[in-house]
Amino acid sequence: MGQQEKVSTSLAGAVSEGISASLAAVDAELDRRYPGDPGTRQPVHTVYVPGNVFDAGTIRSWGDQALAALDEHAPDAASFAAVLGLSDELAEDVYGRVRAKLEREPIEDLRVDFEDGYAGRDEDQDAARAARLISEAYANGTAAPYMGIRMKCMEAAVRDRGIRTTDVFLTGLLENGGLPDGLVLTLPKVTYPEQVSAFVRLLEAFEKAHGLDAGRLGFEIQIETSQSILASDGTAAVARMIGAAEGRATGLHYGTFDYSACVGVSAAYQASDHPAADHAKAIMQVAAAGTGVRVSDGSTNVLPVGSTEHVHEAWRLHYGLTRRALARAYYQGWDMHPGHIPTRYAAVFAFYREGFETAAKRLSAYANHVGGDVMDEPATAKALSSYLLRGLQCGALDAAEVDALTGMTRADLDRFAAPRRGDLTATTDR
Numbered sequence: 001m002g003q004q005e006k007v008s009t010s011l012a013g014a015v016s017e018g019i020s021a022s023l024a025a026v027d028a029e030l031d032r033r034y035p036g037d038p039g040t041r042q043p044v045h046t047v048y049v050p051g052n053v054f055d056a057g058t059i060r061s062w063g064d065q066a067l068a069a070l071d072e073h074a075p076d077a078a079s080f081a082a083v084l085g086l087s088d089e090l091a092e093d094v095y096g097r098v099r100a101k102l103e104r105e106p107i108e109d110l111r112v113d114f115e116d117g118y119a120g121r122d123e124d125q126d127a128a129r130a131a132r133l134i135s136e137a138y139a140n141g142t143a144a145p146y147m148g149i150r151m152k153c154m155e156a157a158v159r160d161r162g163i164r165t166t167d168v169f170l171t172g173l174l175e176n177g178g179l180p181d182g183l184v185l186t187l188p189k190v191t192y193p194e195q196v197s198a199f200v201r202l203l204e205a206f207e208k209a210h211g212l213d214a215g216r217l218g219f220e221i222q223i224e225t226s227q228s229i230l231a232s233d234g235t236a237a238v239a240r241m242i243g244a245a246e247g248r249a250t251g252l253h254y255g256t257f258d259y260s261a262c263v264g265v266s267a268a269y270q271a272s273d274h275p276a277a278d279h280a281k282a283i284m285q286v287a288a289a290g291t292g293v294r295v296s297d298g299s300t301n302v303l304p305v306g307s308t309e310h311v312h313e314a315w316r317l318h319y320g321l322t323r324r325a326l327a328r329a330y331y332q333g334w335d336m337h338p339g340h341i342p343t344r345y346a347a348v349f350a351f352y353r354e355g356f357e358t359a360a361k362r363l364s365a366y367a368n369h370v371g372g373d374v375m376d377e378p379a380t381a382k383a384l385s386s387y388l389l390r391g392l393q394c395g396a397l398d399a400a401e402v403d404a405l406t407g408m409t410r411a412d413l414d415r416f417a418a419p420r421r422g423d424l425t426a427t428t429d430r
Contacts, residue, residue, distance in 0.1 A: 063106025131172025
C-alpha cells in the first residue's frame with residue numbers, strides 16, 4: 001500500500017449533530033411519504049366484469065374465449081407473429097407462452113364492477129354474491145392473483161349506494177372465510193382529496209367494527225376527471241390524494257374515456273395515446289414516484305370481434321398501445337374484452353423477452369464489478385433487477401434462464417430492486 005494520507009477536519013462534531021437535528025422532521029417525512037416500491041407483484045392488467053354478470057366461471061370463460069380467438073384468427077405462431085410484427089426469433093416462444101398463460105392464468109387482476117359497467121337491479125344481492133364467489137375462488141384455487149370490486153364514487157348522488165355496496169361486499173368476505181391477500185378495492189371518479197379522506201374514514205370504521213388491524217384495507221384511486229390532475233388552485237390534486245389516503249393507496253388508474261370526455265376530446269380521438277392522456281399520466285407518474293403507489297394505464301374500446309381482418313386490426317392497435325405504455329413505465333393497463341388478453345400477454349412477453357439478455361448481462365456485470373461499454377449506477381441496477389422481476393412474475397421469463405445469465409437468486413434480485421431510501425449498500429459495495 002502507498003503512504004497513508006493525513007486526514008484533517010475543521011468542524012466540531014456538534015455541527016453534524018446540529019444539521020441532523022434540524023433535518024429530523026424532513027427525514028421522518030421522507031420515510032413516511034416515500035417508502036419506495038413495496039416489492040410485491042404488480043399485475044400486468046385489470047379486467048372489469050359487471051357485478052350482475054360475474055360468476056364462478058368468469059375467469060375460465062375469458063381464458064377459453066381468448067384461446068378460441070387465437071384458434072380462429074391466428075392458429076399458429078407464424079400467423080400471430082405476422083399480425084403483430086414479431087421477429088422470427090420471438091414468434092414461437094411468445095406464442096407458446098401466450099397460450100400457456102391463457103390456459104394457466106388468463107386474468108391477473110379482476111374487478112367486479114358496480115359502477116359504470118353495472119346494470120343489475122339488486123346491488124345488495126350482487127355484492128353479496130360477488131363476496132361469496134371470490135371467497136370460494138380463493139379457497140379452491142381458481143381465483144386470479146388479485147380480485148375485488150369497483151364501487152360507486154363518493155359524489156353525493158351515489159355516495160350512500162357506494163358505501164353500502166362496500167360494506168356488503170367486505171362483510172360478505174368476512175362471513176365466507178376472511179379477507180383474501182389479493183383483495184383490491186377501486187374508488188372511481190375521484191375529484192377532490194377530501195373524497196379520498198372520506199373513503200379512508202369508511203375503511204377505518206369497518207376495520208374497527210370487525211377488530212381488523214388498522215390499515216388492513218387499501219384501495220386504488222381512479223383518475224378520471226381533470227380536477228384530479230389539476231386542482232382549482234393550480235396544485236397537482238393527485239399528489240394530495242395520495243397523501244389523503246394515509247398510506248392506504250395502492251394504485252392510480254387512468255380512466256381513458258371519462259378523462260378524455262372531461263377535457264373535451266371528441267369520441268373519435270379518445271385513446272390512451274392522446275396528448276391529453278399522456279399529460280395526465282405523466283403527472284400521475286411523478287406524483288406516485290417513490291410512494292409505493294403504482295400507476296396503471298387505461299384501455300382501448302376497439303374490440304377484436306367480427307371478421308378476421310377487423311380482429312387483426314384491433315389486435316395490432318392493442319398490441320401497439322400496450323408496448324407504448326410499457327416503454328413509458330406503465331406496467332399495468334385495462335382490458336375490456338377476452339379478445340384483448342392474447343395481445344396483452346404477447347406485448348408484455350415480447351417486451352421482456354427482447355430485453356432479457358441485455359438486462360441480465362448488464363446486471364451481472366454490475367454485481368460482479370465487470371467493466372463494459374455501459375457504465376451503470378445503483379439506480380440503473382435497481383431498474384435492471386426490477387425489469388427481470390416483472391418478467392418473472394408475469395411468466396415472460398423463467399427462473400432458470402435468469403439465474404443462468406445473472407448468477408443471481410430471486411432474493412438477490414429483490415435486494416438490488418428495492419433498497420430503502422438512502423440505503424444503497426445493497427448495490428454499491430463495489
